[in-house]
Amino acid sequence: MSVNRLVEKFKPEHYELKLDLVQAKNREFNGIIDIFGEINDEKEIALHSKDLEIKKITFANDIKLNFSKAENDEILVNIEKLNFKKGDKIQLKIEFSGKITDAMHGLYPCYYKENGEKKELFATQFESHHAREVFPCIDEPEAKATFSLEIRALSDLEVLSNTEIIEKNENGNIQQVRFAKTPKMSTYLLAFVLGDFQRVSKKTKSGVEVSVLATKAQKSELMEFPLSFAVRVLEFYEDFFCQKFPLSKCDHIALPDFSSGAMENWGLITYRETALLAGKNSSISSKKYVALVIAHETSHQWFGNLVTMKWWDELWLNESFATMMEYLATDALEPKWRIWEEFAVNEAVLSLRRDAIDGVQAVHVPVHHPDEISTIFDGAIVYAKGARLMNMLRKYVGNDAFRKGLQLYFDKFKYQNTIGDNLWDCLSEASGKNVADFMNPWLFKSGYPSVLAEEDGEELKLSQKQFFIGEGKDSGRIWPILLGSNQNNLPEIMDSKDLTCKKSPDFVQLNRGNVAHFITNYSQNLFENLLEKVRNGDLDTISRLQILQERSLLSRGGEIPSVELLRTLQSYDKETSLTVWDMISLLIGELKIFIDEDSESSKKMKKFVGNLAQNEFEKLGFIKKTGEDEEDTQKRSSILAHMIYAENKKAISGALDIFENSPNMEDIDPEIRSLILTVKARFEESPELVQKMLESYKNTSNVDYRDDIMVALTSTKNILTGKLLLEKMLENDIIRTQDIL
Ligand SMILES: [Zn+2]
Structure with missing residues (x-):
């Protein structure tokens, strides 16, 4: 059932919210809120309120208004007696109280130990529709308003919110803290945190105070890397989007209990501890993960917070975009990580596999009730495929036009709400290409094509059809495919079922950079040419990855026999790239599932894996060498894991020795x-x-x-x-x- 859109009856403009959290330890709080806004219904105002006890609602401080509860967390306030007309401004005052529970949304406690002593802190998580658990409001992304927040709490807790503190009074062990008025924003982005934290801070070139905060149970050395990255990434986006960060500060705070990875609350980004904290002793993959998450959440400060989706239907746009931007920004700031290679492993594999299953959801799906978001949103589609499509679009319009289009978009829609078409229009204007026509076939339906590439004498023949893993009904769909080929005679876009051209050059490669959302099934000869280039070290890393990925998919889809995959893997015994090894490890792991332990096939498999990893094992050994390449350091554990699986005696005894020593x-x-x-x-x-x-x-x-x-x-x-x-x-x-x- 679809929920009502309350913003249609009443448009909030400003909230004056006073919360009394002195009793937070007893899991209770009280509040008074003044809601200012414009009415569009002369009879009633509907507000969201969940698990709150509403004590009193008045107009202009003294006229008491009647109210009743309704379905879907609504309270209906009868305003008939006020005789207002549509378009009139109104101010409601509501007194309420609520309970704090361990639900990890709304306002909730986090538990941790500091020097063996049990401690707690309090944090909020309002996305997607949990602000209503803390104060009555119109809890819809489109109902943007400004917020002035005042919190009363015990003095021994630091209080943080989206904006900086403008007034603080202490009286005995009680403090009263007032925060600067926020920009116009959606309720799901409001946040506050109370606790005992350590902090490191640094200003960006443009003067934004960036801080990283964590409980005192965490090592302070884990805060410097995230701080330096957070500062640089904010500077990067200010430049890339040509749009200044609108707040004076941006806090990144690690919470001991957090239900997802991180949350982009405007100016107060909350994280799970592992998603924010990393130092010089952390593994490189932890650091990369932390950098990607910071880059993701920081990009939302513009794309999501400054410009917000009209309704949850368009949440994919936020997440696809942020997922693509996290790689773009991290690559710009840490080019030596070659993070796009990881994009090719993480997001590409995830999305190509899931999207090959018939009946999987499309990137764009209708959302009737915000409760559906957690259940119907498939990360492999909304984040991974969405990000892949965004990246394909960036390639199609070109980097400069992409950036120019975004700048137009932010200029035009800041502090407002949008749908996908608004972005397509800006990108079309900047590029001169029809972006909606190109993107919509990919967004509104699931699935993608495989392109069969065959040679016929001097000719190259291509044909597209939908690719399935498992059962699937081919409905004859045609996609506009960005071919990305090395061929002189092929067009940029293939928008027909078949295509024939004269081969030039003789060696054929499609979808270079693995940018577009399709796979290629090369005929035997064409594929042999590719494999030869793998063996000779003539192909770039992403191409080598892509070959493995596509072969694995084609074998799962029954288009090539699975023994072909082993034969392909054999050509990778001199492989040195970390990301390609990650892919090899993934494929080996999957092949192992089908083999019974202690069987004859298992012995063969172990030997095969041992041979494949032998070169790298000899080179890397167990111990990190001084001045060693970061990739080697990271690769070591998976190479060792392969050798241990292969029951290589030297590897097992080496590992046990390290433990003993x-x-x-x-x-x-x-x-x-x-x-x-x-x-x-x-x-x-x-x-x-x-x-x-x-x-x-x-x-x-x-x-x-x-x-x-x-x-x-x-x-x-x-x-x-x-x-x-x-x-x-x-x-x-x-x-x-x-x-x-
Ligand atoms: Zn996100």
Whole structure:
């Protein structure tokens, strides 16, 4: 059932919100809100309010108004007796109270330990429709308004919100804090946090004060890297979007309990601790992850916060865009990471696999009720495929036009709400191309084509059809395919079923850079030419990745036999790239699933994997060399994992040696720590070891280390360990709920 759009009856303009959180420890709060706005219905105003006790609603401080509760978290305020006309301005005052629960949305407590002492802090999570759990409002993205927030709380807690503090009074152990009025914004982006934090800060070139905050249980050395990246990425976007960040400060805060990865609240971005904190001793993949998340959330400060979707239908636009931008920005700031290669592994694999299943959702889906967002939004489609399509569009219109189009878009729609077409119009204007025509066939329906590429003498023949993994009905759809070929005689876009041209040059490659959302099925000869280039080291990393990806898909889709995939992999025994190895590892992992342990095939597979990884194992060994390439450091653990799977004696004994020679497990090189602990747990498990690991898990605040212990313990084959682990999970004092879910 569709929900009513309350903004149609009443358009809020400003909220004056006073919250009394002195009793937060007792899980209670009180509030008074003044809502200013324009009426469009002379009889009633409908507001969202969930689990709040509404005590009194008045107009102009003294006229009491009657109200009643309705479905979908609505309260209906009868304003008939005020005799207002449409377009009149009104001010409602509402007194209310509420409860704080552990739901991890609305206003909720986070639990942690500092020096063994149990502590708590309070945070908010309002996306998608949880502001209504903290104050009555029109909780819809289109109902943009300004907010002035005042919080009364115990003095020993620091209070933060979207904007800077403009007034603070202390009286005994109680403080009253008032924040600067926010820009015009949606309710889901409002946030506040109360707790005892440490902070590092730095100003951007344009004077925005950027801070990273975490509880004092965290090591302060984990805050410098995120701070430096957060400053640089904000500067990058101000320049890229040609649009100044509108607030005076931007806080990035790590919370001990957080239901998703991060949330882009305007000026007060909240994160799960692992998504924000990383230092010089963290693994490189942790740092890359942190950088990508910061870049993602910071891009939302413009795309999402400054310009917001009209309704949740268009949430895909926010997320697709931010996911693409996180790579674009990170690549600009840390080019040595070659982060687009990871895009090719993460987002491309995820989306190509999911989108090949018949009946999967399209990027654009109708949302009738905001409750649906958490259930119908498929990350592989909305984030990964969406980001891939955005990137394809960027290639189609060109970088400069893409950027110019965005600048137009922000200029035209800032502090407003939009739909996808508004963006397409700006990009069309900037590029002179019809962007809607190009994008809509990809967005409104699921699926993508495979292009069969065959040679016929001097000719090259292409034909497109929908690609499926599993059953699927081909409805003869034709996509506008951005071919990205190396061929002189092929057009930019293939918009017909078949296409023939004279081959030139002889070597054929489509979709270079793996930018467009399709795969190529090369005929035998054409594919042999490609493989030869792989063996000779003549293809770039993304192409080598793409070949593996496409072969794996074609084999899953039954278009080539699966033994072909092994044959393809054989050409990669001199592979050195980290991302290609990630892909190889993924494919090997999947092939292993179909092989029974201890069978003849399993022995063959182990030998195959051992041979494939041998060169890299010889080169990398166990110990990080001084001045070593970062990629080698990162690759080491997966190469070692392959050699251990292959039961290579040198690899297993090497791992056990490292364990024996490390008095403190936490001090093992974080790049291989998970593997070393896993080898120990798998090959030399004992009750003492399990106990030692659980103790360590309980006593450390190092989140990466905790993850490593979890991996090691869950890899054991011992049923008793599994049982013990389950018991500990249930006592969630030791294992955090967010680590299980
Ligand atoms: Zn996002």
